[in-house]
Each structure stands twice: as C-alpha cells, then as structure tokens.
Amino acid sequence: MMNSILDKLIPKNWGTIYNVSGKGEICSIQTKSNSIVFESSQNMLLILLSSQSCREIILDNVKKFTGFTPAGHVELILKERKHCIKWNSDEKSLLFCFDNKFFEDILFSEEIKDIYSEKLHIKKLDKSILYIAKKLEIEIRSNNKNEIYINSLYSFLTIDIFRNNIYAKKVNNLGGLAFSTKTNLIKYINDHISSDISLDDLSIVSGYSKSHLIRAFRQTFGQTPHQYIIERRLEKSLEILTHSHISIREAAKICGFSSNSHLTECFKKAYGETPQQFRNKFYKNNIIQIY
Incomplete structure (x- = not known):
C-alpha cells in the first residue's frame, strides 16, 4: 500500500494506526459517540471490541442496520461503496485496511467467490477469537511493539474471520418464497x-x-x-x-x-x-x- 488510507480516513485523535508490511494497515480506534461518512479505495474489516447500545449502518444511502451491537460484531467494508456509520456510545474497535493483493489472496485461498454479493452473511466472533483481537489491540497501543507478533495476529485474525465468519448464504429465489x-x-x-x-x-x-x-x-x-x-x-x-x-x-x-x-x-x-x-x-x- 503506497500511501496510508487510514491516515486520511480516521481523525488522529480516534486511534493508533499501524502499517502491516505487505498486508495493509490496522487502526485501534477509541472514541466517544460519533459518526463517519466515507468511500474507501481499499477493502476493510471492522471488529467491535465493546458493545454499543445503538449503531446505525447506511450503505449507498440505504439503511442496512440499526440497533444494539455486541462486542465481536464484524463489519466488512467493501471498497468504492458509500458508508455512513453512526454510534451513540463509546466505540472501541479494530479497523483493518487490506492491501489489494493480500485481500485477493485471502479470498482465493478460502474459495470465497461472492464477496460483493448481497447474500453475504457475517457471524459474530466467538469469545476465543475476540480475545485474540483484544490482544492485537493492546499490542498496537504498546510503546514496545513487536512487529512479528502484530503481523502474525493480523494474518491469523483475517484468515480465521474469512474462513469461519464470512460466507455467502446458500439462498436464491429458485424454490424460495414469492x-x-x-x-x-x-x-x-x-x-x-x-x-x-x-x-x-x-x-x-x-x-x-x-x-x-x-x-x-x-x-x-x-x-x-x-x-x-x-x-x-x-x-x-x-x-x-x-x-x-x-x-x-x-x-x-x-x-x-x-x-x-x-x-x-x-x-x-x-x-x-x-x-x-x-x-x-x-x-x-x-x-x-x-x-
């Protein structure tokens, strides 16, 4: 990734941005109730580390979700789509911004072909994976960062989420309800x-x-x-x-x-x-x- 995408997208007082060589970037976000509107040139993934009483997601000017959002909630933020996200309580999260080649390699290795489909379904993280995400968040904010440790956790979390939490629902209109x-x-x-x-x-x-x-x-x-x-x-x-x-x-x-x-x-x-x-x-x- 030639230039920092997150540095342009995320206000400096929101969190710490770390470059993961050959894979992308990651930002440990901590902020009060707020909102953000953006259209990214890269594919991203957000993991909520704390629950929110009311979160609203608007995609391409169409409201997709509003309501309570638990810790472990995952949002896939696809490039070249307009996102508006609002939250009414403190946010603590990890935002992954993927290098294009790394992202495509993950999709290929996990045989995910419907990433841009409206049928895409994302499950909440289980407690063990959420624990690892929190370990990564602590390491990013540490004054004594271990690059190998961060790179390993970044890769592990990305692969595990795409393998076990992101998939296209096996549904279509054939044989379904009118x-x-x-x-x-x-x-x-x-x-x-x-x-x-x-x-x-x-x-x-x-x-x-x-x-x-x-x-x-x-x-x-x-x-x-x-x-x-x-x-x-x-x-x-x-x-x-x-x-x-x-x-x-x-x-x-x-x-x-x-x-x-x-x-x-x-x-x-x-x-x-x-x-x-x-x-x-x-x-x-x-x-x-x-x-």
Whole structure:
C-alpha cells in the first residue's frame, strides 16, 4: 500500500494506526459517540471490541442496520461503496485496511467467490477469537511493539474471520418464497411477536404446506421459521431492555418467550450474557430513555 488510507480516513485523535508490511494497515480506534461518512479505495474489516447500545449502518444511502451491537460484531467494508456509520456510545474497535493483493489472496485461498454479493452473511466472533483481537489491540497501543507478533495476529485474525465468519448464504429465489408471501409472513410475525406463532399459523398465512413452507423459508432466509422468529423476539427484547424499566419476566412475555428462563437461555446464547447482565451494563454506561 503506497500511501496510508487510514491516515486520511480516521481523525488522529480516534486511534493508533499501524502499517502491516505487505498486508495493509490496522487502526485501534477509541472514541466517544460519533459518526463517519466515507468511500474507501481499499477493502476493510471492522471488529467491535465493546458493545454499543445503538449503531446505525447506511450503505449507498440505504439503511442496512440499526440497533444494539455486541462486542465481536464484524463489519466488512467493501471498497468504492458509500458508508455512513453512526454510534451513540463509546466505540472501541479494530479497523483493518487490506492491501489489494493480500485481500485477493485471502479470498482465493478460502474459495470465497461472492464477496460483493448481497447474500453475504457475517457471524459474530466467538469469545476465543475476540480475545485474540483484544490482544492485537493492546499490542498496537504498546510503546514496545513487536512487529512479528502484530503481523502474525493480523494474518491469523483475517484468515480465521474469512474462513469461519464470512460466507455467502446458500439462498436464491429458485424454490424460495414469492415476494408477496415473504412480505405477508414478515408482517404476520412482527404483528404477532408477543403470541405463540406456530408452523400451522405460518402455513395458513403463506398458503403452503408445512413441509413446503420450511423448505421455501430456509431457501429465502437461510434459516428455519423457528430460528427467524427467535431472532425477531430477541431484537424486541433488546429494544425493551434498553428503553424501559419493564421487568425481565414481563419483557419475556411481551416478546413471546414461553418463560423468563427461555428468554435468558436464548439471550445468553446469542449475546454471551443474561438479559439482567446486559441491562445492568447498559444502565451503567447510558442514560436510559423511558417510553
């Protein structure tokens, strides 16, 4: 990389930039609530090292995501696309900026062919990989940097993320839900999120047999109806936990979980902590807004 891309993109008071020879650059970012709008000439990858109560991502003027974002969240920032990112709490993250050849070599070695596809899916890092990312962040900020150590962690994290966390969903329109059916199902689920939603209910809404619905739903969403509904319930629970004093037991009921323990089990599996732990942390770091 001839010139520093990150030096032009990242304000100097946001963090420390380090050049990784032959691979790219990396920046250890620490900043308060803020926003950034940019279009990069290089492909990038961002790892959140701390959770954020509300993060908004707008890609090419289209909102792609808004809401709670856990530590370990990964964002792939592709070159020549306009990105607008906003966050309302402190950010601690690692931003990788890849040399073109290194990036293409990674894609080739991991046989990733759909990197620019809208079907791209990115999983949150597991705790062990997040731990390594934090080790890299500490080393970059150290006054006694070890170049070999940084280069090794940079390569390991990049390869591991592209191998285990970034992939194209195996979905397409062939055999999937018709657009109107998909729209009707999403609306039904959102409108009845507090109730028990059965496969029989979804079968009636869609007009498909249960077996056909499961196949078509998975083909369209890349997951089963049950998995999709649990995700929507969890998103609703995050909204309640961060914007009200409603008890966890009542939140579970509003979100359609069968019990308080069911919400806790699903929440911890998805976010690595219980609803009460999440709420305590949120109260500590934010001024809660009550409906």
